[in-house]
Amino acid sequence: MKKKYENESLVNEYIKYTKVRLIDYLGKQLGIYSSEEALSIALNQGLDLVVISEKSIPPVCKIIDYGKYKFNQEKKAKEAKKKQHNASIKEVKMRYKIENHDYNVRLNQALRFLQAGDKVKATITFRGREVQHTNLAIELLNKMAKNLNEISTVQQIPTKDGKNITMILTPNKK
Known part of the structure; x- marks a missing residue:
């Protein structure tokens, strides 16, 4: 049989x-x-x-x-x-001229996603002539990476993609 x-x-x-x-x-x-x-x-x-x-x-x-x-x-x-957890990518969107409080809200969102074991894609979008200020956007993403460096590592450094700049963070292994 x-x-x-x-x-x-x-x-x-x-x-x-x-x-x-x-x-x-x-x-x-x-x-x-x-x-x-x-x-x-x-x-x-x-x-x-x-x-x-x-x-x-x-x-x-x-x-x-x-x-x-x-x-x-x-x-x-x-x-x-x-026990398996499929890590998905969660996105946090913002503008390079973000206010302090709004930035902290996005930071807390990213923190929650990372603690749940998901990857975080931080995206900064530009409109019109704002594309000239890519250096400010990269500084903002680097600031976010520095604020989250205890629980995450940068998988993809801030890179320009059309009218967006994106960075991917992955949670540290426990």
């Missing part, structure tokens, strides 16, 4: 190996047995014979309750998925 899924284990009579290394319910190695002998030992104990590792020679089988085993595998996979 073929397995339905890649992560599904072979169980009981579907194990077609001639010899298997057998491990009992408590984790003690019992030795190398034929699959028929191993299966009869497992069924006598009222448990299942499950292939744990097909890669070793001979394959490793364990005598366990397959229902509990499958439940625990799914539980571990769910926990691992919970």
Whole structure:
């Protein structure tokens, strides 16, 4: 019988190996047995014979309750998925002539994003002739990077992109 899924284990009579290394319910190695002998030992104990590792020679089988085993595998996979955090890029937009209070609001926004584990893209936009003042915008972005340097690092230095100047900050690893 073929397995339905890649992560599904072979169980009981579907194990077609001639010899298997057998491990009992408590984790003690019992030795190398034929699959028929191993299966009869497992069924006598009222448990299942499950292939744990097909890669070793001979394959490793364990005598366990397959229902509990499958439940625990799914539980571990769910926990691992919970712990993953996909860092997305959050954007903070401002103008180079920003007032002090507004700057602090943007700084706090960026701080919250970084503490949540997200990257921050700080963008300064220009209108019309304001493009002449790119040096002031770069100074403002460098000031933001300096204010956030304890919890972040600069991934991309301030660079001009059309009528915008952008900088990307990434959170420091904990």
